[in-house]
Amino acid sequence: MTSLSTPRCFWLVRFAARETAMDPSEVEFLAEKQLVKIIPNFSLDKIYLIGGDLGPFNPGLPVEVPVWLALNLKQRQKCRIIPPDWMDVEKLEEMRELERKEDAFTPVPSPHYMELTKLLLNHASDNIPKADEIRTLVKDIWDTRIAKLRLSADSFISQQEAHAQLDNLTLMEINTVREFLLDSLNCMYKLRSNLQPGSRKGQLTDY
Amino acid sequence: MFCEKAIELIRELQRNSEGQLPAFNEDGLRQILQEMEALYEQNQADVNKAKSAARSDLIPSIKLRHCCLLRNQRCIMAYLYDRLLRIRALRWEYGSVLPANVRFHMSAEEVQWFSQYKKSLASFMRSLGGGAGLDITQDMKPPKSLYIQVRCLKDHGEFEIDDGTVILLKKNSQHFLPRWKCEQLIRQGVLEHVVS
Amino acid sequence: MDTQSYCPVPPGVGMEENFLSLDDILLSHERLPVRTECVFPRLGFLEKSSDTQDIPEATKMELPLWLSKGLYERKRKVLSVELPKVYREGWRTVFTADPNVVDLHKMGPYYYGLGSQMLHFDSPENPDIAQALLQTFIGRFRRTMDSSQNAYNEDTSALVERLDSLEKVLFRSGQNGLNSFQSWEKGQASQLTASSLVLNYRKRKLADVQT
Numbered sequence: 001m002t003s004l005s006t007p008r009c010f011w012l013v014r015f016a017a018r019e020t021a022m023d024p025s026e027v028e029f030l031a032e033k034q035l036v037k038i039i040p041n042f043s044l045d046k047i048y049l050i051g052g053d054l055g056p057f058n059p060g061l062p063v064e065v066p067v068w069l070a071l072n073l074k075q076r077q078k079c080r081i082i083p084p085d086w087m088d089v090e091k092l093e094e095m096r097e098l099e100r101k102e103d104a105f106t107p108v109p110s111p112h113y114m115e116l117t118k119l120l121l122n123h124a125s126d127n128i129p130k131a132d133e134i135r136t137l138v139k140d141i142w143d144t145r146i147a148k149l150r151l152s153a154d155s156f157i158s159q160q161e162a163h164a165q166l167d168n169l170t171l172m173e174i175n176t177v178r179e180f181l182l183d184s185l186n187c188m189y190k191l192r193s194n195l196q197p198g199s200r201k202g203q204l205t206d207y
Numbered sequence: 208m209f210c211e212k213a214i215e216l217i218r219e220l221q222r223n224s225e226g227q228l229p230a231f232n233e234d235g236l237r238q239i240l241q242e243m244e245a246l247y248e249q250n251q252a253d254v255n256k257a258k259s260a261a262r263s264d265l266i267p268s269i270k271l272r273h274c275c276l277l278r279n280q281r282c283i284m285a286y287l288y289d290r291l292l293r294i295r296a297l298r299w300e301y302g303s304v305l306p307a308n309v310r311f312h313m314s315a316e317e318v319q320w321f322s323q324y325k326k327s328l329a330s331f332m333r334s335l336g337g338g339a340g341l342d343i344t345q346d347m348k349p350p351k352s353l354y355i356q357v358r359c360l361k362d363h364g365e366f367e368i369d370d371g372t373v374i375l376l377k378k379n380s381q382h383f384l385p386r387w388k389c390e391q392l393i394r395q396g397v398l399e400h401v402v403s
Numbered sequence: 404m405d406t407q408s409y410c411p412v413p414p415g416v417g418m419e420e421n422f423l424s425l426d427d428i429l430l431s432h433e434r435l436p437v438r439t440e441c442v443f444p445r446l447g448f449l450e451k452s453s454d455t456q457d458i459p460e461a462t463k464m465e466l467p468l469w470l471s472k473g474l475y476e477r478k479r480k481v482l483s484v485e486l487p488k489v490y491r492e493g494w495r496t497v498f499t500a501d502p503n504v505v506d507l508h509k510m511g512p513y514y515y516g517l518g519s520q521m522l523h524f525d526s527p528e529n530p531d532i533a534q535a536l537l538q539t540f541i542g543r544f545r546r547t548m549d550s551s552q553n554a555y556n557e558d559t560s561a562l563v564e565r566l567d568s569l570e571k572v573l574f575r576s577g578q579n580g581l582n583s584f585q586s587w588e589k590g591q592a593s594q595l596t597a598s599s600l601v602l603n604y605r606k607r608k609l610a611d612v613q614t
Contacts, residue, residue, distance in 0.1 A: 024587030190417030226409030274473030
C-alpha cells in the first residue's frame with residue numbers, strides 16, 4: 001500500500017466519475033470481447049466487422065474468436081471450444097497455493113478469469129475436462145483474493161494511508177467493493193478535513 | 208417553534224426513501240408560505256422601529272426571524288427539487304405514459320415539467336446515430352439474445368410485434384418475443400422474464 | 404431493476420452541508436442546548452416554560468442546529484452553544500476506548516454529522532472532538548465492512564440497528580456490491596425484472612385497499 005502508478009491512477013479517476021458501480025453483467029459483457037480458440041465444423045470466408053475481422057473458418061482448423069461468438073456458435077453446435085491454457089486443474093491448484101501464501105495479490109491468468117470461467121463452464125462444460133474441479137478452484141482463488149482485498153481496505157483506513165496499489169486486481173474484483181470503498185474513503189476524507197481548522201469557511205451560510 | 212411545517216414536508220419524502228412520489232402537499236406549502244409572510248411582516252415592522260426609534264435591541268429577534276425565512280426557503284426548494292428527481296426517475300421506470308394513480312400525485316406544474324422532460328429526452332434520442340434515432344431507455348443491461356421467453360402476469364390485451372403479427376397478452380400465457388418490445392412491459396410488471 | 408433511476412442529493416458529510424440534501428436538512432434539525440446572551444424581544448412564545456413577552460437573557464433552551472448556526476457570531480455573541488454530552492470528554496474517552504461497544508444509533512443517529520457541525524462553534528475542545536470522530540469511524544470501520552460483506556444470509560438487523568446514519572449508508576453500498584455479484588454468480592443478472600418503484604406502488608395500493 002504505497003504508490004499508485006500513473007495509468008492505474010487515471011483508471012481510478014475514470015471509474016470515480018461514475019456515480020455507482022458497474023453491474024456485474026456489464027463487466028461480463030466486456031469479458032466477452034476476450035479471444036478464445038475454437039474448432040469449427042463449418043467453412044466460411046473471413047467476415048469484416050467494426051470490432052475486427054473474424055475467421056476464415058475451416059472445419060477442423062483451430063481459429064481465435066471473441067467469446068461472445070464462440071458461445072453463440074457452441075449453442076448452435078457449430079464448434080468445439082478449446083479452453084484457455086490456464087483453465088487446467090494442476091495450474092489452478094498452483095495458483096491457489098501461491099495466492100494463499102503471498103500477502104500481495106498474485107498475477108491472474110486472465111483479467112477476466114472469473115467471468116470466463118463462468119461463461120465457458122456454463123455453456124461449454126463438455127469441452128472442458130474436470131469442469132467441476134475447475135469451478136471450485138477458481139472460486140477458492142476468488143475468495144482468497146476478496147478476503148485479502150478486505151484486509152487491505154481495513155489497513156488502508158486504519159493507518160490513514162493516502163495511496164493504494166491495485167496491481168493485479170481485476171475489474172470484477174474492484175467492482176464488487178468499489179461503491180463501498182469510495183464512500184468510505186470519502187467519509188474519512190471529510191472527517192480528516194475536520195482536523196484542519198484552517199480549511200473552515202468563515203461564513204455559516206446553511207440554514 | 209417556526210419552520211415545523213417545513214420539516215414535516217421533508218420527512219414525508221424521507222419516509223418514501225425508495226423514490227415513490229407522495230401526493231403533492233399543496234396545503235403544507237401554503238402554510239409555510241403563510242408563515243413566511245407573517246415572519247416578513249413582523250421583520251419589516253421591527254426594522255422600521257429599529258431605524259426610526261433607534262431600537263437596536265430588536266436586532267437579535269429580527270435576525271432570528273430572518274434565519275427562519277431562509278430555512279423555510281431551503282426546505283421548500285429541497286422539497287420541490289427532490290420531487291423533480293423522483294418524477295424524472297418515473298420516465299425511466301414506467302415509460303412516457305404514467306398510470307393515473309401516479310399522475311394524481313403531481314401538481315399541475317410537475318405534470319408540465321414531466322411532459323417537457325419527456326420531449327427533450329425524445330428529441331435527444333431521435334438525434335442520435337446520425338438522425339436514425341436510438342432508444343437509450345432500452346437494453347439497460349447488456350442483452351444476451353434478441354428474443355426472450357416471457358409470461359403474462361395480467362391481462363394486457365392485444366400487442367403488435369415488428370412483423371405486424373398481433374398476439375393476445377392473456378394472464379398466464381407464455382410467449383417468445385423480441386427483447387426490445389418486452390423490456391418496458393417487464394419493468395411495468397405486465398410481463399415476467401422467464402429464464403430457463 | 405437493481406439500478407435505481409432515483410438518486411437523491413447526497414449529504415455533505417463533515418462541516419459543509421449540501422443545501423438540497425434531505426438528509427442534511429434533517430440533520431440540521433437536531434436540537435442543541437443553548438444559552439441566550441441577550442434579550443430576544445417579542446419572541447417569548449418560542450420558550451414554552453415562560454409566559455413573558457420576551458426571551459430574557461441567560462435563558463437555557465434548546466434550538467435546532469440550523470438556527471444556532473444562523474444566530475451564532477464570534478464577535479457579537481447573542482447565544483452560546485453547549486456541547487451535547489456525547490461529544491464531551493467523558494463520552495469521548497468511552498468512544499476511543501472501544502468504539503465498537505457504543506450504540507451510535509441511540510447516541511446519534513447523526514453522531515458524525517452533528518459532531519462535525521459542532522466544530523462551527525468556537526471551543527477549545529474542537530481539535531479533540533474532531534480527533535474523536537475520526538478515531539471512532541476508523542475503529543468501527545472493520546465491523547461495518549465485515550457485516551456488509553459477509554452477512555448475505557445472516558440476520559444483521561441487531562448490528563445495523565447500532566450504526567450511525569452515515570455507517571448505514573456505507574453498509575448499504577457494501578451490500579449492493581455483494582448482492583449484485585452474487586446474483587450474477589447465480590445467473591440472475593441477465594434476467595429482466597420489474598421496477599422496484601412499480602412494485603412498491605402496487606404494495607401501497609394494496610395497503611390502501613386493506614385499511
